[in-house]
Amino acid sequence: MKQFIIASTLAGALAIAAPAAAQDEDDLSEGLGLLGEGAQMILEGLMEEMRPMLEEARPYFEEEVLPFLNRMGELMDDVTSYELPERLPNGDIIIRRSPDAPPFDPEVGAHGDVEL
16 A cells, blocks of 8 residues: 555656646747847847948958968868968968878869969
8 A cells, every 4th residue: 555655646746747847848948949039139230230341351352362262272281280370580471281290292282283
């Protein structure tokens, strides 16, 4: 009889706890959804404020930055194989290959047309 009472009590407690747990999950899901919507609204607001500046900078990136990055991609096989750039006293910038990098293979470059 004692076991029946304990089993009944546990079953009742689980029956009461299950809807509460489901409600907690629903509340959590709703809270996360609202948090995501708020974050999206903040990012959209920032993009609207930054749009004029981005449009103004666009020609510079298209004419200067992208060609530079494309050329760097043609010359470098893997960025992780190089050390951080170093500026010399005369203003030259050197990007040295790391001593522990694998041997350089010009054919591995992004376009294979490496000219050194």
